[in-house]
Amino acid sequence: MQFVGVDWSGNAKQARKYTWTGVVRDGELADLSSGRDREELTAHLANLAAADQHTVIGIDFAFSMPSWFLAERGLSSARELWDLAAAEGEEWLASCQPPFWGRAGTHPPEPEKRFRRDEPTIPRVAGIGPKSVFQVAGAGAVGTGTIRGLPLLGRLSRAGFSIWPFDPPGWPRIVEIYPRLLTGAVTKSHRVARLAFLDHDRWSMPASLRELAAESEDAFDAGISALVMAEQRDALEQLPEARDEVERLEGRIWYP
Secondary structure, three states, X not given: OEEEEEEOOOOOOXXXXXXXXXXXXXXEEEEEEOOOOHHHHHHHHHHHHHHOOOEEEEEOOOOOOOHHHHHHOOOOOHHHHHHHHHHHHHHHHHHOOOOOEOOOOOOOOOHHHOOOOOHHHOOOEOOEOOOXXXXXXXXXXXXXXXXXXXXXXXXXXXXXXXXXXXXXXXXXXXXXXXXXXXXXXXXXXXHHHHHHHHOXXXXXXXXXXXXXXXXXXXXXXXXXXXXXXXXOHHHHHOOOOOOOHHHHHHOOEOOO
Protein backbone atom coordinates (compact mmCIF):
# COMPACT_ATOMS: atom_id res chain seq x y z
CA MET A 1 0.00 0.00 0.00
CA GLN A 2 0.94 3.61 -0.60
CA PHE A 3 -0.12 6.43 1.71
CA VAL A 4 -0.48 10.05 0.65
CA GLY A 5 -1.08 13.03 2.92
CA VAL A 6 -2.32 16.24 1.29
CA ASP A 7 -2.13 19.51 3.18
CA TRP A 8 -4.69 21.48 1.18
CA SER A 9 -4.83 25.24 0.72
CA GLY A 10 -7.83 27.39 -0.12
CA ASN A 11 -5.55 30.31 -1.02
CA ALA A 12 -6.80 31.77 -4.30
CA LYS A 13 -3.45 32.96 -5.61
CA GLN A 14 -0.81 30.86 -3.85
CA ALA A 15 -2.21 27.33 -3.86
CA ARG A 16 1.05 26.10 -5.43
CA LYS A 17 3.02 27.38 -2.46
CA TYR A 18 0.79 26.19 0.35
CA THR A 19 -0.53 22.84 -0.95
CA TRP A 20 1.85 20.02 0.01
CA THR A 21 1.83 16.29 -0.70
CA GLY A 22 3.65 13.64 1.33
CA VAL A 23 4.03 10.08 0.01
CA VAL A 24 4.94 7.06 2.15
CA ARG A 25 6.03 3.77 0.62
CA ASP A 26 7.25 0.76 2.62
CA GLY A 27 6.89 2.75 5.82
CA GLU A 28 9.23 5.55 4.77
CA LEU A 29 8.51 9.07 3.62
CA ALA A 30 9.56 8.85 -0.02
CA ASP A 31 8.47 12.24 -1.34
CA LEU A 32 7.41 15.62 0.04
CA SER A 33 6.59 18.32 -2.46
CA SER A 34 4.53 21.40 -3.35
CA GLY A 35 4.34 23.58 -6.47
CA ARG A 36 1.12 22.24 -7.99
CA ASP A 37 -2.08 24.11 -8.70
CA ARG A 38 -5.39 22.35 -8.14
CA GLU A 39 -5.61 20.82 -11.62
CA GLU A 40 -2.01 19.64 -11.40
CA LEU A 41 -2.68 18.12 -7.99
CA THR A 42 -5.58 16.14 -9.44
CA ALA A 43 -3.27 14.73 -12.11
CA HIS A 44 -0.52 14.04 -9.57
CA LEU A 45 -2.83 12.04 -7.31
CA ALA A 46 -4.19 10.11 -10.29
CA ASN A 47 -0.63 9.27 -11.38
CA LEU A 48 0.29 8.07 -7.90
CA ALA A 49 -2.75 5.80 -7.82
CA ALA A 50 -2.03 4.51 -11.32
CA ALA A 51 1.40 3.40 -10.10
CA ASP A 52 -0.08 1.58 -7.08
CA GLN A 53 -3.81 0.88 -7.05
CA HIS A 54 -3.69 0.20 -3.29
CA THR A 55 -3.28 3.88 -2.48
CA VAL A 56 -4.90 5.72 0.43
CA ILE A 57 -4.99 9.52 0.21
CA GLY A 58 -5.84 11.72 3.18
CA ILE A 59 -6.89 15.32 2.46
CA ASP A 60 -7.49 17.96 5.11
CA PHE A 61 -10.69 19.79 4.21
CA ALA A 62 -14.30 18.91 5.02
CA PHE A 63 -15.71 16.56 2.39
CA SER A 64 -19.29 17.83 2.83
CA MET A 65 -21.47 20.22 4.82
CA PRO A 66 -24.21 19.79 7.41
CA SER A 67 -27.11 17.79 6.01
CA TRP A 68 -29.60 20.65 6.54
CA PHE A 69 -27.58 22.76 4.07
CA LEU A 70 -27.87 20.04 1.42
CA ALA A 71 -31.60 19.63 2.11
CA GLU A 72 -32.29 23.36 1.78
CA ARG A 73 -30.68 23.32 -1.65
CA GLY A 74 -32.46 20.21 -2.82
CA LEU A 75 -29.29 18.10 -2.89
CA SER A 76 -29.66 14.37 -2.37
CA SER A 77 -25.98 13.45 -2.20
CA ALA A 78 -22.55 14.81 -1.41
CA ARG A 79 -21.66 14.46 -5.11
CA GLU A 80 -24.37 16.95 -5.97
CA LEU A 81 -22.83 19.30 -3.40
CA TRP A 82 -19.38 18.87 -4.98
CA ASP A 83 -20.80 19.83 -8.36
CA LEU A 84 -22.73 22.77 -6.91
CA ALA A 85 -19.57 24.03 -5.19
CA ALA A 86 -17.75 23.85 -8.53
CA ALA A 87 -20.47 25.99 -10.11
CA GLU A 88 -21.28 28.42 -7.29
CA GLY A 89 -18.50 28.18 -4.71
CA GLU A 90 -16.68 31.34 -5.72
CA GLU A 91 -19.93 33.28 -5.45
CA TRP A 92 -20.48 31.86 -1.95
CA LEU A 93 -17.06 33.17 -1.00
CA ALA A 94 -17.49 36.56 -2.67
CA SER A 95 -20.94 37.33 -1.27
CA CYS A 96 -20.53 35.68 2.17
CA GLN A 97 -24.30 35.36 2.51
CA PRO A 98 -25.80 33.29 5.35
CA PRO A 99 -24.97 30.69 6.49
CA PHE A 100 -21.44 31.73 5.48
CA TRP A 101 -19.78 34.20 7.80
CA GLY A 102 -16.48 35.67 8.97
CA ARG A 103 -16.40 39.02 7.21
CA ALA A 104 -17.37 42.31 8.87
CA GLY A 105 -21.10 42.54 9.44
CA THR A 106 -21.76 38.81 9.11
CA HIS A 107 -22.80 36.42 11.86
CA PRO A 108 -22.53 32.66 12.34
CA PRO A 109 -25.66 30.52 12.13
CA GLU A 110 -27.23 29.06 15.25
CA PRO A 111 -24.81 26.76 17.13
CA GLU A 112 -26.76 23.64 16.18
CA LYS A 113 -26.39 24.49 12.48
CA ARG A 114 -22.65 25.21 12.39
CA PHE A 115 -21.28 21.68 12.35
CA ARG A 116 -21.70 18.29 10.76
CA ARG A 117 -23.02 15.68 13.17
CA ASP A 118 -19.67 14.13 14.10
CA GLU A 119 -17.54 17.27 14.37
CA PRO A 120 -18.50 18.16 17.97
CA THR A 121 -17.54 14.60 19.01
CA ILE A 122 -14.00 14.80 17.60
CA PRO A 123 -11.36 14.71 20.36
CA ARG A 124 -9.85 18.13 21.04
CA VAL A 125 -6.06 18.37 20.96
CA ALA A 126 -4.46 21.15 23.04
CA GLY A 127 -7.92 22.73 23.17
CA ILE A 128 -8.27 22.73 19.38
CA GLY A 129 -11.14 21.10 17.51
CA PRO A 130 -12.76 21.26 14.06
CA LYS A 131 -14.08 24.64 12.93
CA SER A 132 -17.34 25.38 11.12
CA VAL A 133 -17.23 24.90 7.35
CA PHE A 134 -19.38 28.02 7.04
CA GLN A 135 -16.66 30.34 8.39
CA VAL A 136 -14.92 31.71 5.29
CA ALA A 137 -12.87 34.53 6.83
CA GLY A 138 -11.21 35.44 10.11
CA ALA A 139 -8.96 33.52 12.47
CA GLY A 140 -9.19 29.75 12.04
CA ALA A 141 -11.49 29.91 9.01
CA VAL A 142 -11.70 26.60 7.15
CA GLY A 143 -14.65 27.32 4.86
CA THR A 144 -12.59 28.72 2.01
CA GLY A 145 -10.46 25.59 1.83
CA THR A 146 -13.55 23.39 1.91
CA ILE A 147 -15.45 25.30 -0.77
CA ARG A 148 -12.45 25.26 -3.10
CA GLY A 149 -11.73 21.64 -2.20
CA LEU A 150 -15.12 20.08 -2.88
CA PRO A 151 -14.71 20.29 -6.68
CA LEU A 152 -11.47 18.30 -6.32
CA LEU A 153 -13.49 15.42 -4.89
CA GLY A 154 -15.79 15.51 -7.89
CA ARG A 155 -12.83 15.30 -10.26
CA LEU A 156 -11.19 12.49 -8.31
CA SER A 157 -14.46 10.57 -8.05
CA ARG A 158 -14.88 10.75 -11.81
CA ALA A 159 -11.28 9.54 -12.14
CA GLY A 160 -12.22 6.33 -10.32
CA PHE A 161 -11.30 7.05 -6.69
CA SER A 162 -13.48 5.71 -3.88
CA ILE A 163 -14.34 8.65 -1.60
CA TRP A 164 -14.98 7.43 1.96
CA PRO A 165 -17.58 7.10 3.42
CA PHE A 166 -19.74 8.18 0.48
CA ASP A 167 -18.71 5.09 -1.52
CA PRO A 168 -18.26 1.49 -0.43
CA PRO A 169 -14.51 1.20 0.34
CA GLY A 170 -12.68 0.53 -2.92
CA TRP A 171 -9.25 1.20 -4.43
CA PRO A 172 -7.74 3.73 -4.70
CA ARG A 173 -9.44 5.44 -1.78
CA ILE A 174 -9.58 8.91 -0.26
CA VAL A 175 -10.36 9.84 3.35
CA GLU A 176 -10.89 13.15 5.10
CA ILE A 177 -8.23 13.86 7.71
CA TYR A 178 -7.74 16.45 10.43
CA PRO A 179 -3.94 16.74 10.82
CA ARG A 180 -4.10 17.95 14.42
CA LEU A 181 -5.43 14.50 15.38
CA LEU A 182 -2.44 12.90 13.65
CA THR A 183 0.36 15.18 14.84
CA GLY A 184 -0.85 15.64 18.42
CA ALA A 185 -0.18 18.73 20.51
CA VAL A 186 3.16 19.74 18.96
CA THR A 187 3.48 23.52 18.44
CA LYS A 188 3.42 23.28 14.67
CA SER A 189 3.85 27.01 14.12
CA HIS A 190 7.44 26.92 15.50
CA ARG A 191 10.24 25.45 13.40
CA VAL A 192 12.23 24.33 16.45
CA ALA A 193 9.21 22.41 17.76
CA ARG A 194 8.60 20.84 14.36
CA LEU A 195 12.23 19.78 14.08
CA ALA A 196 12.24 18.30 17.59
CA PHE A 197 9.07 16.33 16.78
CA LEU A 198 10.59 15.01 13.56
CA ASP A 199 13.82 14.00 15.28
CA HIS A 200 12.46 10.70 16.55
CA ASP A 201 13.02 7.08 15.59
CA ARG A 202 9.28 6.72 15.01
CA TRP A 203 9.59 8.58 11.70
CA SER A 204 11.41 6.96 8.80
CA MET A 205 12.57 9.50 6.22
CA PRO A 206 15.76 10.72 4.53
CA ALA A 207 17.53 13.62 6.22
CA SER A 208 16.71 15.87 3.27
CA LEU A 209 12.97 15.30 3.68
CA ARG A 210 13.22 15.74 7.44
CA GLU A 211 14.68 19.20 6.88
CA LEU A 212 11.99 19.96 4.31
CA ALA A 213 9.21 18.86 6.64
CA ALA A 214 10.58 21.16 9.34
CA GLU A 215 10.58 24.21 7.07
CA SER A 216 6.84 24.89 7.07
CA GLU A 217 3.69 23.84 8.88
CA ASP A 218 2.15 22.80 5.56
CA ALA A 219 5.00 20.45 4.65
CA PHE A 220 5.05 19.11 8.21
CA ASP A 221 1.33 18.28 8.16
CA ALA A 222 1.54 16.53 4.79
CA GLY A 223 4.52 14.40 5.76
CA ILE A 224 3.38 13.43 9.25
CA SER A 225 -0.17 12.72 8.09
CA ALA A 226 1.13 10.25 5.49
CA LEU A 227 3.42 8.57 8.04
CA VAL A 228 0.67 8.18 10.65
CA MET A 229 -1.68 6.83 8.00
CA ALA A 230 0.95 4.23 7.13
CA GLU A 231 1.12 3.22 10.80
CA GLN A 232 -2.65 2.69 10.65
CA ARG A 233 -2.50 0.45 7.59
CA ASP A 234 -4.89 -2.18 8.97
CA ALA A 235 -7.59 0.36 9.85
CA LEU A 236 -7.34 2.08 6.47
CA GLU A 237 -7.40 -1.25 4.66
CA GLN A 238 -10.62 -2.27 6.45
CA LEU A 239 -12.68 0.90 6.40
CA PRO A 240 -16.35 0.38 7.31
CA GLU A 241 -19.18 1.48 5.08
CA ALA A 242 -21.25 4.55 6.02
CA ARG A 243 -23.21 4.00 9.22
CA ASP A 244 -26.40 5.71 8.06
CA GLU A 245 -27.89 8.26 5.66
CA VAL A 246 -26.55 11.25 7.62
CA GLU A 247 -23.02 9.95 7.23
CA ARG A 248 -23.58 9.32 3.53
CA LEU A 249 -24.51 12.99 3.19
CA GLU A 250 -22.09 14.64 5.61
CA GLY A 251 -19.06 12.37 5.53
CA ARG A 252 -16.80 11.66 8.46
CA ILE A 253 -13.29 12.56 9.56
CA TRP A 254 -11.00 9.54 9.66
CA TYR A 255 -8.55 9.32 12.57
CA PRO A 256 -6.81 6.53 14.48
